[in-house]
Amino acid sequence: MTVASAHGNSPNEVFAAIENASARRLLIVALDEFAARGFHATTTRDVSTKSGLSPAAMYVHYPSKEAMLFQIALVGHSTARDRLRAALAEIDQTAGSAQRLEVILREFTFWHAEHTTVARVCEYELQHLNAEHRAEIDRIRREIEVGVRDEVQRGVDCGEFSVPDVRYATMALTSLAIDIVRWYTPGTGVTPAELADNLAVLGLKMVTA
Amino acid sequence: MTVASAHGNSPNEVFAAIENASARRLLIVALDEFAARGFHATTTRDVSTKSGLSPAAMYVHYPSKEAMLFQIALVGHSTARDRLRAALAEIDQTAGSAQRLEVILREFTFWHAEHTTVARVCEYELQHLNAEHRAEIDRIRREIEVGVRDEVQRGVDCGEFSVPDVRYATMALTSLAIDIVRWYTPGTGVTPAELADNLAVLGLKMVTA
DNA sequence: GTCTATAGATGGATAGAC
């Protein structure tokens, strides 16, 4: 199963678990606005009216604007983490470090391109969460980061990889995927699969002994 | 001359050309707030009072909040571009592609770490500029990107480098430096020089044949 | 060039009817 065929099409898929139609529509509109304009520049009025509802309707489904951001961040991060885990679980257990890291890089890059708006909010808008919500998201982020770092370390230990410093190398590898959300616009020629192919090759070469 | 010794210390140095003390102080406070909270979450009242002035005083020096952002972005981008050019001009003209690209990577990475707040605003807050200002900044950004891409292309042409695609490789190289501003906090152990060393090595390895 | 005072607009959130 290739990465490209494993996933459906963006936010509707990511937020499919939200059963109430209005709640889901509100969240998807909020997501688009947060990604395009930023959390603070987005008004609750805008989110509500673009969802076909009155300004007050939002508060039936979410207690505040920040709560919507948290919901987006929580689903986004959880989904990304789960997919990384699933991808690793699917590989032949005798696979070498290079093969395992390539799967991680490909999956992580593809996610950031395919789900650009979710990923953009997850990478850039976390500062607007309150302290508790921020801490909860940070826990998931650490899980992801540790997962990547462990693979790099394993590769270094067995001699497949060679880097000046495992921590900086891990940072560099994740940067390749994360920075996509700063410039990438879907539907303008570049496909997520193309990006994943290119960046996985480059990232792997960066750490290979 | 090493990169580290070539530069003084952050925003005061970058905005040294602004002679009026209040105007300079306002801009530096605005920079810190924009970098920490984002453009929209920053209030003009906050910028003024943290500069030791009344809310109205700002408008004597800048016509609007957006004008401050533009000033920061213009000085930031111009300075970064000029330093890249100066660094390249300083190298031995017989230097190979690897050596030239290493200087670019080192300089670009060091800039993003040493001047994190300026760089963060330059990378993340441009969406809040008006159309004309945005276009002016984008022109400078293209100059920088083309400069990096040309070096990668030259290295590929002469056989020193080998990449699946020059455009994606250029993106990846710049991402290494740019993504620093998302997580880097000065004074917490990691030095800009250390970062520049590590990322220049990793970036070079990524494209070397 | 700096101040106090305030205009004028907007936005997050709530009240209460249906």
Add this chain to the structure above:
DNA sequence: GTCTATCCATCTATAGAC
């Protein structure tokens, strides 16, 4: 669960004195 109406805080920017 959705609406209309509105409160109240906040924010950008301006007016006018010193």
